[in-house]
Amino acid sequence: MCVAAQTFLRSNALISPSIHFTTSVIRLEGEYMRTRNRQDGFLNRSAPSAPPVNRLLATLPKNEYKRLLPKLKTVNLVLGELLYESGDAIKDVYFPNDSIISLISEVSERSWLEVGMVGNEGMAGLPVFMGVSSSSIRALVQGSGTAMRMSSAAVRMEANRVGSLHRLLHRYSHSLLTQVSQSAACNRFHLVEARLARWLLMTNDRLGAEAFPLTQEFLSHMLGVRREGVSKAAGALQAGKLIRYSRGVITILNRRGLEAKSCQCYAIIKAETDTYLN
Amino acid sequence: MCVAAQTFLRSNALISPSIHFTTSVIRLEGEYMRTRNRQDGFLNRSAPSAPPVNRLLATLPKNEYKRLLPKLKTVNLVLGELLYESGDAIKDVYFPNDSIISLISEVSERSWLEVGMVGNEGMAGLPVFMGVSSSSIRALVQGSGTAMRMSSAAVRMEANRVGSLHRLLHRYSHSLLTQVSQSAACNRFHLVEARLARWLLMTNDRLGAEAFPLTQEFLSHMLGVRREGVSKAAGALQAGKLIRYSRGVITILNRRGLEAKSCQCYAIIKAETDTYLN
DNA sequence: ACACATATGTATGCTAACGCACATAAGCGT
DNA sequence: ACGCTTATGTGCGTTAGCATACATATGTGT
Numbered sequence: 001m002c003v004a005a006q007t008f009l010r011s012n013a014l015i016s017p018s019i020h021f022t023t024s025v026i027r028l029e030g031e032y033m034r035t036r037n038r039q040d041g042f043l044n045r046s047a048p049s050a051p052p053v054n055r056l057l058a059t060l061p062k063n064e065y066k067r068l069l070p071k072l073k074t075v076n077l078v079l080g081e082l083l084y085e086s087g088d089a090i091k092d093v094y095f096p097n098d099s100i101i102s103l104i105s106e107v108s109e110r111s112w113l114e115v116g117m118v119g120n121e122g123m124a125g126l127p128v129f130m131g132v133s134s135s136s137i138r139a140l141v142q143g144s145g146t147a148m149r150m151s152s153a154a155v156r157m158e159a160n161r162v163g164s165l166h167r168l169l170h171r172y173s174h175s176l177l178t179q180v181s182q183s184a185a186c187n188r189f190h191l192v193e194a195r196l197a198r199w200l201l202m203t204n205d206r207l208g209a210e211a212f213p214l215t216q217e218f219l220s221h222m223l224g225v226r227r228e229g230v231s232k233a234a235g236a237l238q239a240g241k242l243i244r245y246s247r248g249v250i251t252i253l254n255r256r257g258l259e260a261k262s263c264q265c266y267a268i269i270k271a272e273t274d275t276y277l278n
Numbered sequence: 279m280c281v282a283a284q285t286f287l288r289s290n291a292l293i294s295p296s297i298h299f300t301t302s303v304i305r306l307e308g309e310y311m312r313t314r315n316r317q318d319g320f321l322n323r324s325a326p327s328a329p330p331v332n333r334l335l336a337t338l339p340k341n342e343y344k345r346l347l348p349k350l351k352t353v354n355l356v357l358g359e360l361l362y363e364s365g366d367a368i369k370d371v372y373f374p375n376d377s378i379i380s381l382i383s384e385v386s387e388r389s390w391l392e393v394g395m396v397g398n399e400g401m402a403g404l405p406v407f408m409g410v411s412s413s414s415i416r417a418l419v420q421g422s423g424t425a426m427r428m429s430s431a432a433v434r435m436e437a438n439r440v441g442s443l444h445r446l447l448h449r450y451s452h453s454l455l456t457q458v459s460q461s462a463a464c465n466r467f468h469l470v471e472a473r474l475a476r477w478l479l480m481t482n483d484r485l486g487a488e489a490f491p492l493t494q495e496f497l498s499h500m501l502g503v504r505r506e507g508v509s510k511a512a513g514a515l516q517a518g519k520l521i522r523y524s525r526g527v528i529t530i531l532n533r534r535g536l537e538a539k540s541c542q543c544y545a546i547i548k549a550e551t552d553t554y555l556n
Numbered sequence: 557a558c559a560c561a562t563a564t565g566t567a568t569g570c571t572a573a574c575g576c577a578c579a580t581a582a583g584c585g586t
Numbered sequence: 587a588c589g590c591t592t593a594t595g596t597g598c599g600t601t602a603g604c605a606t607a608c609a610t611a612t613g614t615g616t
Contacts, residue, residue: 103459105459105460105462105463106463107460107463107464107467107468107541107542107543108467111463111466111467112463113462113463113466113467115458115459115462115463116459126452126455127452129448130448130449130451130452131445131448131449131452132449132452132554135452135456136456136459136460136546136550137455137456137459159440159448160440161440162437162438162439162440167409170407170408170409170437171408171409171410173408173451173455174404174405174408174409174410174413176455177404177415177451177454177455177458178413178414178415180393180455180458180459180462181381181383181393181394181414181415181458182383182385182414183462184383184391184393184458184461184462184465185383185384185385185389185390185391185393185502186385187462187465187466188389188391188465188466188502189385189386189389189391189502190385224463224466224467263385264385265385268414272414276410
């Protein structure tokens, strides 16, 4: 958690790392607890038509799922938590239920970019399955919720036997690569407003909530633009009554409208993500 | 080959598709043949300290390599050839020797972006290994040369048995994802000139040649910028005597200088690519 | 109620890259 | 040698997004 906050705020270079560290832990945990308490189940998740479980795991045949169950542990992931850092050993992998994990690439202290988003359709920690112990990509919790955690050792076992999980992870790898490629092109060609709309929709899909805590500062790192750019784009979306936001909480008011503002990339990525499990 | 040229020139929307098709086949093949004839072994490949073989295959243990050999066929790949198109079934996979294959993502008729580059360190057609028959990413020959071709059916067999190739392809998948992520960030944050320098260096590494046929038009699609932008950036590099070019042929004059002009991304990607095989 | 931290808005000037239009140049086929 | 095609250069107005600086607003703890 400490590490999480440290990274989360690393961009603010004016304050010394240690100060950073302390204040941001407080800030993050504080913010989270507050929002959770203010309104029970703050996220306003819509009535769960489907129970919030990881769809990748849910697709496994029963016997295989049973075999894996002892190795899986439900854990809570909190916004801002850093699951693994660039270059560090990956100790566990995560199958999100209703949480979201961002895969982030960094080219400099202040320039980050989300290259992929992992929700209940996938797993964070693919490098382990691929036989690599660390990655240059950072995994940061972008939406609070639960996930199923599995040790890297257990994942490495799965890499050695071709079973249902093995095959599913292959399909997922392809899906993720597609997502990363599509958003690379999207980030290159599309305007900030469209990309913001896409990002909010993707988050909405995975979180199953209409409102979620996110500052513009955080968003700016996801989209790879300045905070002021997010302010402008978000302001435009709010003016159009598509979203509402205040002090780190964003609420989606009009999904259809957001879809119209977003680029095709949203639909393309969603189609890929939704169909690979079939 | 027809399809190749069709796609290669698709951006020129002023000419009808059929005209396109015919003229561009001629143009491409013509250009290639001309350059090949003009000077025997036009590419001026540097003295092959290492023989030009696919390094992924070369890393296999001997017995496994022998097992695969009957399934591999050496083929010639020609600049502009389209190995598989977005959405179409992938019939074969390719292990480049001294050829290069570009993985390209498209967001509109005129907006393309190279998301990954495959040389002798890898394989084009990973989706097949991952159990998917087609991909939204296009594979286009970006540098002429030879490659080892293997049928998709044979690759699917390999996906079902965990052997050396299986493990290597896992490692390669991770390497490719890293490359795609890094260039996504690079394309987002770095200037055209730096990206062009990086791209030329990466091509130089894989082609093993100082001079290679490439128009600015082609380059613009790789970098996801306008042709005029390439003209400006290439002009600057030429003014600095780092490269020389004329009518579709680029020559690298000063590698060190290019490395200085490029961003760190070149070194980062190269390190990943060079070390995953060990 | 107040002070404080932090989230968000906004203004100004700047630059890279865009879109369009056209000029030049180099090679090729006849 | 000539004309054609194609590759490359360049100028001009526009724009999205950057950097910096500062203003405002909104929760929170005391």
